[in-house]
Amino acid sequence: xxxxxxxxxxxxxxxxxxxxxxxxxxxxxxxxxxxxxxxxxxxxxxxxxxxxxxxxxxxxxxxxxxxxxxxxxxxxxxxxxxx
Amino acid sequence: xxxxxxxxxxxxxxxxxxxxxxxxxxxxxxxxxxxxxxxxxxxxxxxxxxxxxxxxxxxxxxxxxxxxxxxxxxxxxxxxxxxxxxxxxxxxxxxxxxxxxxxxxxxxxxxxxxxxxxxxxxxxxxxxxxxxxxxxxxxxxxxxxxxxxxxxxxxxxxxx
Numbered sequence: 432x433x434x435x436x437x438x439x440x441x442x443x444x445x446x447x448x449x450x451x452x453x454x455x456x457x458x459x460x461x462x463x464x465x466x467x468x469x470x471x472x473x474x475x476x477x478x479x480x481x482x483x484x485x486x487x488x489x490x491x492x493x494x495x496x497x498x499x500x501x502x503x504x505x506x507x508x509x510x511x512x513x514x
Numbered sequence: 515x516x517x518x519x520x521x522x523x524x525x526x527x528x529x530x531x532x533x534x535x536x537x538x539x540x541x542x543x544x545x546x547x548x549x550x551x552x553x554x555x556x557x558x559x560x561x562x563x564x565x566x567x568x569x570x571x572x573x574x575x576x577x578x579x580x581x582x583x584x585x586x587x588x589x590x591x592x593x594x595x596x597x598x599x600x601x602x603x604x605x606x607x608x609x610x611x612x613x614x615x616x617x618x619x620x621x622x623x624x625x626x627x628x629x630x631x632x633x634x635x636x637x638x639x640x641x642x643x644x645x646x647x648x649x650x651x652x653x654x655x656x657x658x659x660x661x662x663x664x665x666x667x668x669x670x671x672x673x674x
Binding site for chain 2: 483
């Protein structure tokens with residue numbers, strides 16, 4: 432199934448704004464992240480866990496256990512610094 | 515209730531006037547304006563670029579607003595958050611709250627700002643004499659959020 436990926440701020444500067452990938456049905460956000468990190472050195476560096484990096488599924492902040500569905504939008508970004 | 519994400523500036527007086535004009539039962543207005551400082555973490559700041567996540571930003575702010583309306587007796591809210599390139603002394607954010615009496619307007623304004631800072635997907639990049647850098651999140655902002663709900667599980671990875 433197809434999943435839309437969005438990256439922001441420092442992560443966007445390394446990986447670009449957007450990519451679309453094919454993944455097996457039933458995959459979790461954490462498994463998706465592992466796949467991406469195994470795919471390239473840039474992904475491994477930009478998506479490394481910790482330092483307050485967060486993920487969102489369909490515009491809602493999520494845990495890595497969240498299950499991704501067909502056509503979902505998954506985003507990875509550094510800590511939020513608005514206001 | 516009004517939420518705007520925009521590149522342009524805003525007029526505090528016009529926003530407060532609109533809040534008052536919309537509802538004659540408003541007896542108190544509290545407004546917070548956040549501005550770009552010319553220094554941060556020991557460096558001069560000559561410019562700031564604000565990025566956001568279109569779609570998610572609006573969703574998060576709408577949810578926060580719904581929570582504020584459930585918690586506080588408020589009558590009107592106007593939220594504006596600017597994005598794009600800003601200079602020191604520019605206005606960044608406005609949260610204006612109208613209520614019948616001042617207590618709920620003060621509390622709701624602070625509640626909304628604490629959530630905006632920690633829950634809404636905005637990122638700041640500063641230009642300093644040493645180059646550009648992404649602004650770090652502040653632990654004090656997470657602490658400010660936590661006081662509204664001591665059992666809130668929505669803490670970033672680093673603090674778990």
